[in-house]
Amino acid sequence: MRIVKGIGLLGNIIFQLFLIGCSIGASAQTRDTSDTSSTVDSLILTPTIGIKYAKVSSANNKLILDNVTRNPYISVQQYIKGNAAGTYIQEPTGEPGVAQNVFIHGLSAPLLNKKYLYDQQPAVYVNGLPLLTDNPFAYDIQKYDFNRIGPATNLMTIVDADNIESIEILKNPLELASLGPIASNGAIWITTKKSSSFDLSINSYYGIVAANRVTPINASYENQFRQQFYNKYGTLNDALNYPQYLRDSTNNDYYGAANWTDEYYKTAALYNANFGISAGTDRANYRFFGSMAKNANSADNTSISKYGANFMLNVAPLEWLMVSSMISYNRLERQRNRSIRDRLAEQRYIPDLANPLTPNKDMYSAYLSQFDKRITIDKNANNALEGYLALEASLKGFHYLGKIGFDYNEGLRDVFWPSTLLETNNFTSAYFGYNQRLITNHSLDYSFDFSNDQRLKLGVLQSFNSDIYRYNYAYAYNTPNDFIKSVIVNGDRNAGDYLEPPVVVHYFPSKMRTALFSLGGNATYELSDILSVNALIRRDGSSAMPVTHKWFTGYGAGANWDIKNHLMKERDGFSAFSLNAAWSRLGKTFSDDRYQAGPQYRVDLGWGNEPTIGSYAGIAGLSRPYTTGWVGYDIPWSYVDKLQVGAMIGFMQDRLTIGLDIYNKDDKNGLFPVPVAAEWGYISAYKSGLHVNNKGVDLTVKANLVRSKASDLYWDISWNANYNKNVLKALPGGFDEIVIGDNKLKVGEAADQFWILQNAGIYNNTSEIPAGLTVRGVPVKVGDAKWVDVNSDNTIDNEDKVLKGNYMPKISGGLGTSIALKSFTLDVQLYYALGHKALNYYASKRMDFINSEAVQDINSVKEITYWEKKQDLSIYPVYNVWSNTSPYRSDQDIFLENLSFLKLRSLSLGYDFSKMLRGKAFKRSLLYVTGTNLLTFTKFNGDDPELVNYNGYYRGDGLPLPKSVIVGLKLDF
Numbered sequence: 001m002r003i004v005k006g007i008g009l010l011g012n013i014i015f016q017l018f019l020i021g022c023s024i025g026a027s028a029q030t031r032d033t034s035d036t037s038s039t040v041d042s043l044i045l046t047p048t049i050g051i052k053y054a055k056v057s058s059a060n061n062k063l064i065l066d067n068v069t070r071n072p073y074i075s076v077q078q079y080i081k082g083n084a085a086g087t088y089i090q091e092p093t094g095e096p097g098v099a100q101n102v103f104i105h106g107l108s109a110p111l112l113n114k115k116y117l118y119d120q121q122p123a124v125y126v127n128g129l130p131l132l133t134d135n136p137f138a139y140d141i142q143k144y145d146f147n148r149i150g151p152a153t154n155l156m157t158i159v160d161a162d163n164i165e166s167i168e169i170l171k172n173p174l175e176l177a178s179l180g181p182i183a184s185n186g187a188i189w190i191t192t193k194k195s196s197s198f199d200l201s202i203n204s205y206y207g208i209v210a211a212n213r214v215t216p217i218n219a220s221y222e223n224q225f226r227q228q229f230y231n232k233y234g235t236l237n238d239a240l241n242y243p244q245y246l247r248d249s250t251n252n253d254y255y256g257a258a259n260w261t262d263e264y265y266k267t268a269a270l271y272n273a274n275f276g277i278s279a280g281t282d283r284a285n286y287r288f289f290g291s292m293a294k295n296a297n298s299a300d301n302t303s304i305s306k307y308g309a310n311f312m313l314n315v316a317p318l319e320w321l322m323v324s325s326m327i328s329y330n331r332l333e334r335q336r337n338r339s340i341r342d343r344l345a346e347q348r349y350i351p352d353l354a355n356p357l358t359p360n361k362d363m364y365s366a367y368l369s370q371f372d373k374r375i376t377i378d379k380n381a382n383n384a385l386e387g388y389l390a391l392e393a394s395l396k397g398f399h400y401l402g403k404i405g406f407d408y409n410e411g412l413r414d415v416f417w418p419s420t421l422l423e424t425n426n427f428t429s430a431y432f433g434y435n436q437r438l439i440t441n442h443s444l445d446y447s448f449d450f451s452n453d454q455r456l457k458l459g460v461l462q463s464f465n466s467d468i469y470r471y472n473y474a475y476a477y478n479t480p481n482d483f484i485k486s487v488i489v490n491g492d493r494n495a496g497d498y499l500e501p502p503v504v505v506h507y508f509p510s511k512m513r514t515a516l517f518s519l520g521g522n523a524t525y526e527l528s529d530i531l532s533v534n535a536l537i538r539r540d541g542s543s544a545m546p547v548t549h550k551w552f553t554g555y556g557a558g559a560n561w562d563i564k565n566h567l568m569k570e571r572d573g574f575s576a577f578s579l580n581a582a583w584s585r586l587g588k589t590f591s592d593d594r595y596q597a598g599p600q601y602r603v604d605l606g607w608g609n610e611p612t613i614g615s616y617a618g619i620a621g622l623s624r625p626y627t628t629g630w631v632g633y634d635i636p637w638s639y640v641d642k643l644q645v646g647a648m649i650g651f652m653q654d655r656l657t658i659g660l661d662i663y664n665k666d667d668k669n670g671l672f673p674v675p676v677a678a679e680w681g682y683i684s685a686y687k688s689g690l691h692v693n694n695k696g697v698d699l700t701v702k703a704n705l706v707r708s709k710a711s712d713l714y715w716d717i718s719w720n721a722n723y724n725k726n727v728l729k730a731l732p733g734g735f736d737e738i739v740i741g742d743n744k745l746k747v748g749e750a751a752d753q754f755w756i757l758q759n760a761g762i763y764n765n766t767s768e769i770p771a772g773l774t775v776r777g778v779p780v781k782v783g784d785a786k787w788v789d790v791n792s793d794n795t796i797d798n799e800d801k802v803l804k805g806n807y808m809p810k811i812s813g814g815l816g817t818s819i820a821l822k823s824f825t826l827d828v829q830l831y832y833a834l835g836h837k838a839l840n841y842y843a844s845k846r847m848d849f850i851n852s853e854a855v856q857d858i859n860s861v862k863e864i865t866y867w868e869k870k871q872d873l874s875i876y877p878v879y880n881v882w883s884n885t886s887p888y889r890s891d892q893d894i895f896l897e898n899l900s901f902l903k904l905r906s907l908s909l910g911y912d913f914s915k916m917l918r919g920k921a922f923k924r925s926l927l928y929v930t931g932t933n934l935l936t937f938t939k940f941n942g943d944d945p946e947l948v949n950y951n952g953y954y955r956g957d958g959l960p961l962p963k964s965v966i967v968g969l970k971l972d973f
Contacts, residue, residue, distance in 0.1 A: 061085070061700075063167040064718060067816065067827040069203060070908045070928050072270055072966050074295040074304065076124060076156040076167075076188060077102055082814025082831030082905060084169040085698035085720035086661070087186075091946050093958035096295040097304030097334045099154045101950055104171055104186030106694035106724045107808060108588075108640070108667035110751045111951045112740060114145045119591050122186035123179070124156060127326060129388050129405045130182050131155070132435040135469040137592050140628065141508045144345040144858060149473055150431040151334060151380035151411040153304070158330040158384045158409075162203050162274050163289040163310055165193040171661070171698070173584035173642040174534055177556030180463065180518050181540050184588040184640055192326075194312060195278035196285045200973040204273040205930075207966025209298045211265040214943075215869040218359045219246050219254035225873065226849065233783050233880040243853065245355045258359040260864055263368060268296035268303065270964060283316045299959040303335045324390040332382040337959065338371055341861045343417060346475075351423045354853075356862035364864060370420050377416040377485060384409040397449075399459075402442045410434040418482040425477050428485055433471030440464045445522075457524040461538070465516040474507040512593055515543040530566040533559045534582075544593045545637060552637040556584030564650075576650030576657065581643075588638040588667075595671065595686065598633040600625065629673045630685040638688070641666040646698075655707065659700040667692045672732050675740060684740070689732035692751050696724035699813075714820040721813035726751050739798070742891055746803060753803040754839055754952065757796070758788040759894040762877040770794060775885040783880030785887035785894075796885075805896050807952025810835030814905075823915045825926075827908040833901060838948045840895040840941065842956030846873060848888035850881040863957065870956050871941040897954065901938035901945040907931050923972040930968070933961045 063083045073079055077100035081089040090101035104122050111117055118136040125131070133155050139145050170176060170187040179187055223246050230239060249255050274291030289310040296303035308330035316322045336342075340357075344350060357367060370376060388405030413431040445459025476487055480502070487501045520538030525531075535557040541550050564577040594600065601622040625631070646661035670690030676682055699721045706715035728751045731738055737746040744755035763769050763784050773780045773789070775796040790800040811834040819826045845852050845859070852860055876894065879887035910928035938945045947958035 061169040061171065063169075064816065065161060065164055065167065067818065067829065067906070067908060069161045070205075070827070070910065070930050070968060070970070071906050071932055072205065072207060072272065072295060072930070072964050073161065074157050074293065074306075075100060075154050076159050076190070077154070079161055079164075080167060080169065080188065082829060083720070083816070085659075085700050085813060086171055086663075086696070086722045086724075087169050088722070088809060088812045088833065090948075090950055091961065092949055093947060094297050094299070094961040095302045095337055095959045096297055096962075097153050097157060097332065099152070100156075102188070103808070104169065105663060105665050105696060105722075106726045107751055108185065108692055108694075109670050109672065109690060110692075110728075110743065110745060111807075112673075112743060113139075114148075114950070115139060115591075117950050120185055122188055123183045124159075124188045124190065125179075126159060126190045126328075126386065127192055127388070128390075128403060128441070129386060129407060129439065130437070130465075131158075131386070132407050132409060132437045132467065134411070134433075134435065135512065135591055137469065137510065137512055138433070138471055138473075141473070141510070143348050146342055146345050149346070149413075150433050150471065151332075151382055151413045153332050153334050153380065153382050153411065155332075155382065155384065155409055157304065157306060157332060158308065158328075159190060160274060160289070160291050160293075160308060160310075162201070162291070163192050163276060164190055166191045171644070171663070172558070172580075172582050172646075173586075173644055174536070174556045174558035174582040176642070177536060177538070177554055177584035177586050178461075178522070180538065180554075181516065181542070181552075181587045181589045182465070184586050192287075192310065192312065193276060193278070193289070194285070194287055194314070196280055196282045197278070198973075199278040200275070200971075201277075202275045202971045203968065204271075204970075205928075205966040205968025206269070206271045207930075207964055207968075209268045209270060209296055209962040209964045211261075211267045211298045212960045212963070214261060214265070216258035216261050216359060217867050217869050218256065218258040219251075220249070221869075222246060223249070228878055229881050232878060233882060235882075238882060243354070245358075253358040253360050253363050256360050258867055259361040260357075260359045260364045260867060262361050263364050264300060264864055265298050266301070268298050268301075270294055270296045270303075270966070272968075280314075285314050287312045297959055297962045300337045300339070301335060302337050302959065305333045307331045320393055320395045322392040324392070325388065327387040328385070330382075330384045332384070334380040334382075336378060336380055338368070339957070340863055341858060341957065343421070344861060345858060346415070346429065347417070347422060347427045349422060349425070349427075349477075350856055350858065350860075353856050353860050353862070356866055357864045359864075359867035370418060375418050375482060376421075377414055379412070379414045381412045382409060397447050398444065399447070400442075400444050403440065405439045405441075407437040407439075408434065416479075416485040419478075420482070426479055426482055427475065427477055428479055428487070429473070429475035431471065431473045433469075433473075436468040436470075438466045453528040455524075455526045457526075459522050459524075461518070461520045461522065463516075463518045467514045467516075468511070469513075470511045472507075472509045474505055476501070476503050476505045478503050513543075514589075514593055516589065517541045528565070530562050531559070533557075540587050542587075542589045544590045544596055546596045546598065546633065546635050548634050549636045552587035552639065554584070554586045554639070556582065556586070558582030574649065574651060575654045576648055578648045579646070580648075581645045583641075583643045585639055585641050588640060588670075590671070595631055595635050598631060600631060602628070624681070626681050627683060630676070630680070630682045632685065632687070635671060635686070636669060636688055638670045638690075639668055641668060655704040657700075657702045659698070661698040663694075663696055663698070665694040666729070667694075673740065674732050674735070675738060687732035689730055689734075691728070691730035692726055693729050694724055694726045696722060698722050712820075712822045715817070716819075717815075717817045719813070719815045721811060723811050724808070725810065726808070744801070744803060749803050750806055752806045752808045752952070754805045754807070754837070754896060755801050755891065756804055756839070756896065757801055757889075757892040758790075758804075759892045760786040760788055762786055762879060778884045780885060781880070781883065783887075784883050784885045785877070785879055785892070787892065801891065804893060805837035805952075806835070807838065807948075808836055809833035809899075823912045825908075825910040825912070825928075827906070827910075828904070829906045831903045831905045833899070833945075836899045836952075838897050838899050838940075838942075838945075838952050838954045839890055840871075840897050841890050841953045842942065843871060843873060843876065844888055844890035844895050847876055847879075848881060848886070851886065851888075865956070870943045875941070897941055898939045899945045899948065901936055901940065903933070903937070903946075904935040905932065907934060921973065924970065925972075926970040928968050928970065929965070931963070931965045933963045 068079050077089050088103045115136040123130050138149050168189040176183045245254050272293040276289040278287040292307045294305045310328040312326045314324045386407045390403040393400040411433050415429045417427045419426040441463045443461040445457050448456040489499050490497050518540045522536035525533045537555040540552050560580040562578045564574050602625045642665045644663040648659050650657045668691045669688050672690040673684035674687050676685045701719045703717050769780050787796045815830040817828050908930040910926050913925040914922040942954050948954045
């Protein structure tokens, strides 16, 4: 009842705001503003949003958003994908609402695990407020890092494209230095819509995600595939050990119809509805935006729903003072996949995996019935609340900007899987976590006007960030039964087991608090509209750093020279021509505060891949961090040095503009785990000294190819491209190379290369095998892989592995075009990435079926998609799968795949009815149809070149990127 009343109250408030807006908007059109001076109008025409970055005239990094709002995109990463030079987006799965990875100007460190992935993401600012995301410290208590514990939802889905006025990708060194260490990996600067007149906009669409078309297979196909190995190399004993599920060809569960796809791939609906209303004048205005949306995938019944509201109010009580405020709330609810691997990873239990799910529809439906909501619980939700209060004052040469803001988001996950899904053992877990940020920013500057042409601006700045990360996680096995889904204790005070749970509950609470305090000064010299020179220095102090290195001094400088205004005023060939250059040094903080404390103990007593035992015989204890690495004293700041030189050129009144940036980025003094001697007991020791260099070029071209008012024909095109190359310049401790697992890092080579053997074919007879040749002491026989013996020592081992390929593209970007003819519009976006590769781990495991099934671990799991032909396996040689040399091992170049691709990412056709309607009720009335992920051109042998893990491994487990078609209506009043 209270919820119903609350919804009714909210609806009434929105309705009242609508009426107020209409009245303010109407009065604003007729109001006499003669009492307001032009000086005041110029001061407060655009309400402030608080602290801004140091604006530099560089290549145009502002995204074109009109087409984005007509696509069923759900996250900030999807908005900018292919739309900004120097920004590469990874989308390793099409599951709605999961994290996507952003890299601006390359890698700053090798991606050994997901912690390194988190630490390289850019900051996202909304109206100057840096948003928080989940912290990777939760991985410390996880056995596997497939998904972070909790809802694992992409928090960048809270920003709605229809409420965005602009998105800028900040890459210029001076811009980033003005924002501080939070922006050391680059920044995405989002400004929401605002207005000083009456505006009302509505955008709504409905569409479908078509069921993915795949080639299903059954046991007959798998049996034929395996028989070629048995016929060529198999023995009688091998035949007797043939897998049970493949033995009986009369078993219709496995050899019958492969129609499981009818239950796994189903056409899904998606929709969106939002509206925004703005009203007021230059002196007082507001904007309200509300939205609801559902984004879905046709695979595995996955989806995300979000509900949001945003309110902004700007008031200028005095001619020289502006007060701005914002409050925003979003609710996210995610329907996750039913992957066996993900479930077992959270349960930390590997059952008997001998017999996989069957490709039969009826049997698969019976399995899916175990996920009925009456039996199974899998709830995932996030709440996000952001807001700020900002002041801007300008009086007698002084200019003040100040803001206090907050960002709070919480994640909740409740899970119960019945005993029928795990060998009679049920499982329950609960998660609650939150991220909280409080931020204050202040800047004060004074302008010295020497003449009409020269100005010197001196300023000071101060900022403070306080961040808190918290999670409470618990899991248990074997509740009383599958209907009692929680752990019930005895509430009798007189009982001996009072409040003692009947089962063992594994409970993991953790909390981390960090703070960042900054002081700085800046100076700007402007010579008319010809030259501007900027310089800043800042002092940043972080609580995450050791006491000996709490503070870091950063600085930056930049200049912009407008050649057109200086030297070409009389020439019509150029409508714009400017050069700019900037350099900065910016400190980088740690996402984990454990590096501030030196050698330490941990509360878990785990070992190997079991990091979270917690106690021994029920007694809590402490241990050294053997599994996570030794941390020493006196760890200094990491930092990034960046130099960028650019040019902006315009022709024919800017009908053609070209932006070019050349950059050199050095991430120095990085903290990195260095392997140590086994007798130490530690797997590694953290040391500073990692140095990765990125060099590259950003190119942006925008052209108005046709501008014909007579025929009402317009044709625009935009193209962006980035070339990036990374090199590992130094390793900690002065090492020239180190080996960590399957990764080898060598100074002078790229940081994202694969370390693999070179495959030269197969040994078909004994005469081809060099005498005494071994693979790590195992004699080579007929049917083994022919690997190149690089050092000619007659043995194949790690010394023969070479660095080859890169998992980050060398070239990436996008091409967009928009054609308008009278009331019709056609928008097309292409997305491409070139020059990168992937290790086809999926093909390796399918070919190496003997070893894959012999070891019962998380990598032996067969999903229902096991019965899907993802690629042609006949392209690989038929090796002896029983060989102890492991001929189908994944670390060889036979599985190194070309990932280069070109995609038709979206195609949108619209018709504007407003041009037909009489009167001026509508500014625009656009009916549109949009299709996404329509075509892919690639040589990659897997299902999609984008569905590759962050570290370049293709496992074939990513859900397909959804091919959708929507029909929408966009109204602007």
